[in-house]
Amino acid sequence: MRRLKQFTQWMKGQLHLYIIGMLLLFFLQYFRTLTPLFVQHIVDTVFANKPSALPAFIANLLIADTVQRQLLLVAVFSVAFALFRLTFVFVQRVIFAVFTERTAYNMRNTLYDRLQNLSFTYHSQADTGDLIQRTTTDVDTYRRFIGEQLVDVLRLLFLMVFAVYQMMLMNPRMTAISLAMSPIILVSALVYFAYVKKIFRRVEEAEGEMTTAVQENVTGNRVVKAFANERFEMEKFDKTSTKFREESMRLTKLMAFFWGGTDLLIFAQYALTASFGIYFAVMGTLDTGQFIAFLSLLGLIVWPLRQLGRIVGDFGKTTVALDRIDEIMAQESEHENDTTNTPDIQGHIRFENVTFQFVDDTKPLLKNVSFEVHPGETLAVIGKTGSGKSTLMNLMVRLLDNQEGRILFDGCDIKSINKKHLRKNVGIVLQEPFLYSKSVYENIGIIKRDVPKERIVDVANIARVHDDIEDFEAGYDTLVGERGVTLSGGQKQRLAIARMLLDTKPVLIFDDSLSAVDTETDIQIRRALYKHWQNTTVFIITHRITTAMEADKIIVLDQGEIIAQGTHETLLAEGGLYAELYHQQTKIAQEFEAHKGGDEDATI
């Protein structure tokens, strides 16, 4: 029952198409089994005045006074009949194609939508390759199942049913003889394809190993060359390549044996049918035309039996694919039960004893964090890697939700604010911003798609990325992202800043987003930014003390806790980590001396 529901849930809204298609398929198979009967009609009815195997409504149409006229009628009618039948074959194929493609379209869109709306936590833990596999290969497996495999199986079944029916009408005893080998063929096909699946897997594994060997060799070619291990690599590859070949040959042997063996069985069936048929024909219990019809109808039954075994053997794949897709659909969208509350955001932010911990983690990433920022102020958060800086930022746009304490935006708990609304009001420039596979123009203008190109050049100038862009072969039309030109970390960061400059937001967060830019450019950009965002509450997350220095307020984070907060002056006066970090850079001269000492030791 669950399987059925799982199977039909993607067909919603167009199940009727599928049913019409199936009905058409059913009747078409009946018509198909009529085709061999025309020969029987000619041989038995036209020439020997014996009963026709064609149904009465057709046979009656073919009555005429001379043999020539009768032949002409049969010829003309068989063409008309073929036209009628084949037209519907075409219609039926189109119906299934439309149905299948619509279903696949629905699946892809639903999955894409769902993936976009899954929580940040889900994404940060998910395996990208696996998700891609589910959204592409698994969808395709299901698409092929409903559009091809299931249709094929039903077509073959219907065809067999009608072929047997036509045979029965002519001669039940001959029918039994003509079906004698069928069970053996079907069972051997089923058994074979179930067994060969294991071998298939081994071949795939062997191929996987070989692919890995090549991949590692290609990506690590510097190492290979520098260590002069080409020969070793060649031998390593040869081993995997040979293994793949040997495993494939093992499969080949099985395949050849199966197809050869079943061919033998099928021709044995033909031999049986032909021998008995001839015997009965001579004895007078079977007409010649009927004998010919039996040979033709037999072909409609025995050849497809092997295919049936192959397709049924593949059915298991579909349930696995559907299960894997369901796993994604079972995840809750982060916007599902979100509030619709969209208050005006001014930029007054207050953290009250905020604590956050991942469910499966033992230590909280943020502990009891409290601070306050007023609209238009700049707050710097400084701390070492892993001190909780990024978590703080993720909480502010609800990529993560704090377990304890409250985060207030203008006095309003952010958990009661609509997520998308919140994110539209809080701009973030990430340390590793993602660029879409679009042109530079489109990437900068991504949140305001209708912005004129001059504006884009403007903001690129402010973000000091204009010159870099101009250096690209196609300038602003250069395709970036995964399928385009690879940008350096610093270029990406500056592009992301430009992107943010197209809009004004009450709150802005820089998550170490100038880390890959040299200090001088960093300062230039920041100067320009302050001018641009005078009324914005700005968060600067950094490990650069010069960047933090200028903020209205500085928070020092260490292992998830605020160990100090204040202005540059007060913090310096306090001593502690901040002062330590500060002195590290101001007392460079002393450090030189220290290194000089070490230097001499090391070279001795």
Next chain:
Amino acid sequence: MQQFEEETYTKKEFDTKTWKRIFSFMKPLRRYAIIVVLCGVFLAVADLAYPLINRYGIDYIIENEDLSMLPYFIGVYVLFMAAMGTLVFTFIYFAEKVQNHLAYAIRQKAFKKLQELPFSYYDRTPAGWIMARMTSDSRQLSDMISWGLIDITWGGLMMIGLAVVMLVLNWQLALIVLSVLPILVYLSLYFRRKILKAFRNIRKQNSKITGAFNEGIGGAKTTKTLVLEESNYQDFDRLTSRMKKHSIRAAMFAGLYFPTILFIAAIATALVFYYGGLDVRDQVIQVGLLYVFVSYVGQFFDPIMQLANTIAHFQQAQASAERVVGLIDADPDIKDTPEVVERYGTILEPKKENWEPLHGDVTFENISFKYKKGERVLDNFNLQVKAGESVALVGHTGAGKSTIVNLICRFYEPTQGRILIDGKDYKERSLSWLHGHLGYVLQSPHLFSGTIRENIRYGNLEASEAEIIEAAKLVGAHEFIESFAEGYDTEVQEGGSRLSVGQKQLISFARALIKDPAILILDEATSSVDTATEQKIQKAIEVIMRGRTSFVIAHRLSTIVNADKILVLEHGKIIEAGSHEELLNNRAHYYQLYTNQFKETALSH
């Protein structure tokens, strides 16, 4: 890299040179190929004979009511049965054998070439492109050829055989049936080509959708923070809508093909019904012959469709063939001269007995260098490093640090000037000789799948267990390796997810150390690791640099300070050189760089 994006298909109808080259790979398989072709012949004969056997039954046994011939009839049938079974077994077996061995041969040749191709090839060729040649292309091509072989012989013979037999049996009736042939051939080729094109288009669309999914997943965080879900969805919908439209259109085309062919078959059959029927009436032919003709009409269409299919695929496979041949016949632009090969051997067959020891004096003599695209230039660069000296290369990204390293490794060769190693132009010795004495530690260490032991041994394939442990101890990796449950047998795994970045670096140090190279190249990592690991790495660097000529793309203060010589590079020129103290006292470029950059590094650790 743009040119690798779209799969290119040649317009040429048939490229003889490419196919000749591909078929030359089949030479060792000639025996099997002949068997396959013979199978095709026999199969065609069997298919032709089959209706004739039944006809014999109909015309001579049934019509003559003579049962005495029945045992012979059964005997012939049994023989036929056995023959078909054997034939099918044989042709599948040998066709696959040709396929597998050919694919193997192609992969082997391509891989060998990949080992010989210089680093610059990898620099401009995406890994994915190479992978596709090694996997899907080699498979498709060999599949195409081995099965194409049988399809062409079988299909061609079938068509000729059918025509001949029909003409012999009753030439008037045969001519009537054959009259539909030209239409059939034309339509088959037309449809096949159209269908293939439509499906290629779909594959292209499909890869775009995969790309979009990839982007949707990889860019999830950015999408969320920019609230781009809606507009992304719209973009995606545009892609899937197009895919839907194209797919339905392709399916309609494919759906039209088969019925059209069958309809023509129905017309041909109707012609047999009428004219054949008249002949039976006039007792010109017997009923059995009518049966044979009806069967033959049905059989005629298989080989035509098969041949059309094969021809269409061959056209498509030509692109694969060109790419594969392109790789196998690629000319390495950095290679040893014949004289050098004569003395020192090739990359895969080195003559190590002729290798001179390498001491480690390195001289850059008026070196100019420019990449193919003319990107960056070293201009009249001179440098002299004595054996055992260490050189730190500092400067901004793009100043030419990597270029210098690439030149020393002979990953690239200078456009002008000479690089002397132990006083002799390094082109006068073999690549393997140089690489055999080189230690190389990458910024992001590339470990191979396999155990830690195997990865360390990679530096010196003859190293003993004791030497491996010794190397690990020297770089300070032994401790953490032993802390793993499986010790040195711990699998590194692809991507090395089980080891931290720092641990991977230490293993790559051990790998370089065990080689005991005369020249060491070290591209220091910028990524931050925890303090304890950082100290270990610093120590390990000191250990492996000791007593070797070292070139370091340096980011660590300690490494730079300890270097015998510091080169400050800008735009491919040495703008300052000297020891740490000298340079600091200069208060010039180095001092600037130092105060701007290195303090950052100091801070983040």
